Amino acid sequence: MESFGARLHRAMRERGPLCVGIDPHPGLLARWGLPDDVSGLERFSRTVAEAIGDRIAVVKPQSAFFERYGSRGVAVLESTIRQLREAGSLVLLDVKRGDIGSTVAAYADAYLDPSSPLYVDAVTASPYLGVGSLAPMFDTAARHGGGVFVLALTSNPEGGAVQRARGADGRTVAQTVIDEISQLNADAEPLGSIGLVVGATVGDTGHDLSRVNGPLLAPGLGAQGGTAADLRTVFGSALAAALPSYSRQVLSAGPDPAALRAAAEQALTDCRRVLGPEKLTDGSVTTQ
Numbered sequence: 001m002e003s004f005g006a007r008l009h010r011a012m013r014e015r016g017p018l019c020v021g022i023d024p025h026p027g028l029l030a031r032w033g034l035p036d037d038v039s040g041l042e043r044f045s046r047t048v049a050e051a052i053g054d055r056i057a058v059v060k061p062q063s064a065f066f067e068r069y070g071s072r073g074v075a076v077l078e079s080t081i082r083q084l085r086e087a088g089s090l091v092l093l094d095v096k097r098g099d100i101g102s103t104v105a106a107y108a109d110a111y112l113d114p115s116s117p118l119y120v121d122a123v124t125a126s127p128y129l130g131v132g133s134l135a136p137m138f139d140t141a142a143r144h145g146g147g148v149f150v151l152a153l154t155s156n157p158e159g160g161a162v163q164r165a166r167g168a169d170g171r172t173v174a175q176t177v178i179d180e181i182s183q184l185n186a187d188a189e190p191l192g193s194i195g196l197v198v199g200a201t202v203g204d205t206g207h208d209l210s211r212v213n214g215p216l217l218a219p220g221l222g223a224q225g226g227t228a229a230d231l232r233t234v235f236g237s238a239l240a241a242a243l244p245s246y247s248r249q250v251l252s253a254g255p256d257p258a259a260l261r262a263a264a265e266q267a268l269t270d271c272r273r274v275l276g277p278e279k280l281t282d283g284s285v286t287t288q
């Protein structure tokens with residue numbers, strides 16, 4: 001099966017380098033005139049999927065906002081995932097899983113095995129039980145053409161205390177994660193399937209992202225204060241691998257589907273201005 005890295009590379013070329021999150025916050029439901037219950041969740045998610053699923057490279061449902069309604073919320077997540085995949089976008093489930101390896105294997109079955117009702121193209125994962133503990137996820141992803149985005153430098157201000165702490169060899173925790181993932185992607189072409197999460201808000205941290213050879217998901221744009229211009233500072237020479245991600249900034253344009261599409265297109269235009277048309281690692285030029 002074609003690797004996630006190859007599928008993502010193509011999607012970014014065809015649809016542009018953008019990820020839009022589906023985060024049905026209670027405040028957004030209210031703003032859209034929807035109730036804070038499963039029917040509101042369903043309307044919200046279906047509206048976003050119908051508006052942008054056929055044009056955005058990656059759509060990222062935030063699992064927490066579905067889980068807060070229990071099993072019926074998870075059922076809405078399942079149908080949203082199906083709808084997005086049918087519309088042609090890659091689905092990245094933001095679920096930040098991590099545990100001892102034998103349990104990570106079960107998470108891998110839940111999200112990265114095509115026979116699961118929650119099967120998605122890629123998930124986010126937490127490396128704080130050790131990058132090696134995520135090996136079952138990497139293996140399942142490789143078997144089925146899936147991807148994993150591992151937290152490295154998160155967009156929230158609290159993240160630095162853990163992620164920038166230094167180990168005995170002088171490297172930060174984040175750099176250790178970056179280096180281990182770089183090894184996993186070493187020979188992948190055109191792009192590795194194991195990505196990293198590096199927030200658009202972190203500034204110039206001095207971390208070396210030059211050998212990752214995988215996608216760099218950049219949340220924190222818009223509602224958290226990050227701007228497209230910040231991507232240049234954060235990613236430096238690794239800018240070509242950035243996958244900018246917006247949730248609330250785009251979602252707050254709803255519920256009108258045309259307004260949602262316009263907000264997503266504006267976000268893409270802003271990012272392209274910084275990333276440039278020659279965004280892709282093989283030197284090919286984006287078409288949109």
Ligand SMILES: O=c1ccn([C@@H]2O[C@H](COP(=O)(O)O)[C@@H](O)[C@H]2O)c(=O)[nH]1
Pocket residue numbers: 021023062094153154155156197198199219220221222223224245246247248249
């Ligand atoms: O470092 C991280 C990792 C994940 N996120 C998630 O992305 C979205 C951001 O939403 P906005 O509305 O664009 O702020 C949300 O689901 C977070 O859980 C992140 O923000 N930072």
